[in-house]
Amino acid sequence: MSRKTFDRRAILKATGGAATIGLLAGCSSNGGNGGDSGGDSGGDGDSGGDGGSTDTSGGDDGGSSDAINIGSVQPLSGGFAPWGQAHSAGLAFAIDEINADGGVLGGRELNVVEANSESDPAEASSIFERFAEQNDIVAATGPVSSDVGIRTSRTAQELGIPMVMHMAGSDETITPETLHTFRLGLLPAATTMQAQAQFVNDAGYQSVGAIVGDYAWGQSVQNGIDEYFDVDVDVQVAPVGASDFTSYIRQMSQDVEMVIATGHPPGSLTITQQLYELGYEPEVITGAGLPPTVIRQALGENASRGFTHLHMTDVYSDEFAEVAQRFGEEVGEQFNTHTAYGYVTGKMIAQALEDAGEADSEAVTEAIRGIEFDTLFAEPIQYSEYGELKDQVQLYSTISLDAPSYFSDGNYSLVESFRTEALPPLPPEE
Structure with a gap:
């Protein structure tokens, strides 16, 4: 099985996209609910913002008919683009590694279908539904804005498909009725x-x-x-x-x-x-x-x-350094805490598929709910019955202007x- 060649332009955008204070100040113009910002962001980035879906991994032919599809509903343009692009890059890297190691469930490849949500809740929900109907996705990931997270957590429940949230930290995102949604990168x-x-x-x-x-x-x-x-x-x-x-x-x-x-x-x-x-x-x-x-x-x-x-992400662990070094060598960019969220998401969904023993969304949901996944976090990922991270550790770090040991070209x-x-x-x- 050959390793897939990365879309280098997309990866470079993901890990080093332009970021300015003005960009962040514009992330929240409508005053909505947001664990990471309050609202929408325009579809004015390099990704085009047209909501079209693309296969991003799973083999040179875009994924065989036996491939298992994961939906990635990301903000790839606008104010939240740096989050979405980093998460997308880490997810693609994880899926590439999984497929190179033989895939899941006895040799089936994973394939990511991705579209730009533009941080619009209605658009994100529509993409999610389209992925379910046309691509038969077994799981989804991607929300950053809490407005999107709130809307798509309801969509995940309606469709019976598990969704792993990148950010979307509003307390309102998860309720007793949203049993298919799981937090990952941001505590409420x-x-x-x-x-x-x-x-x-x-x-x-x-x-x-x-x-x-x-x-x-x-x-x-x-x-x-x-x-x-x-x-x-x-x-x-x-x-x-x-x-x-x-x-x-x-x-x-x-x-x-x-x-x-x-x-x-x-x-x-x-x-x-x-x-x-x-x-x-x-x-x-x-x-x-x-x-x-x-x-x-x-x-x-x-x-x-x-x-x-x-x-x-526990960036001080040996495991993080090993993954970051591989990423740097293959992609040529610095692996970071948010790239790691995408990487962990891909690896965790793969483990849930193995634990479930089948590519069935309800079975994968229950496998995630019961998972104990030792990963790049300080403690193994475990969930409460409602999809909140359980007994997890949050880290606080200052920034040095020196490059890390695992990537000499970092700033x-x-x-x-x-x-x-x-x-x-x-x-x-x-």
Whole structure:
């Protein structure tokens, strides 16, 4: 079985796509629910935004008739493109490795069918349904925006097809009725605030500020701060589409030790730059689950001053370094925390197929629900009955401007500053 040749242009876009503060500030224009941002993003990227599907892996012939199809509903253009492209690259790399190793279920190849959702919930749901009807997908992945995650989690339930969410961290994405949806790369807002409360307690910070967006994700973050923090937090609420945060920053103490920008994902990097411009020097600024390539490109030299990347991938493990080195050698780009989410998704779906013993969506759903998958995360992936990550660890890392040991051409590496205790799964809202 020959290894598939990667679409190098697509991979390069995925791992090194343009990222600017303006791009992120534009991620959330409609004020919708979002664990990672609040709304839509235009279909103005290189991918064309036409919603057309393509086979991205599974053999040189685009996948044989015996191939098992996985649907990838990704934002490949617009504001969320860096997330979608990185996830797509990691997924393609995992599927290529699986097929080269003999496939699944006694020799069947996996094949990814992918389309650009443009972060539009209706379009994403339509793509999902089309993949189910025309491509007979056994599982799906890809949502980044929580608006898309909320909509497609309902679609997954209606179709009876498991969906592994890349990001989409709104607490509302998973309910007692959405039994086919599973989180992977981003813990829900309440759990993330529980993690940051551990961070604050461990560091002993007494002066903490926060800027949250005035929409569902920001409100969930604020509720989490109220519930879990033992210190008083100066919380400022800004419009979700804000680009000038100077008036909110000036309300904070000049000696603030930590600023939580996690509650305003589309503005988190702008908040960081404006903090420095106003003379603030907090030890830590926590943002959203941004790809580290985005942080490095958007902040430039300031990336190493205190911005803290939160992630699930344990980039400090030997296993991560081995995968990252293989990826760098074959693709020529730096493997990162978000590329890893796509890679883990592909490997986990393959394991679920083996555990199920058949390419049946309901059987794969139950296999994922019962999985204990030792992977690139700090702890094996396990799920609650509702699809929330169970007893998982969230890591916090600052950014060094030096290349990592496994990829000498890289322009950043991560330095661990904190890892949480195992976090309980969030009970779904009724």
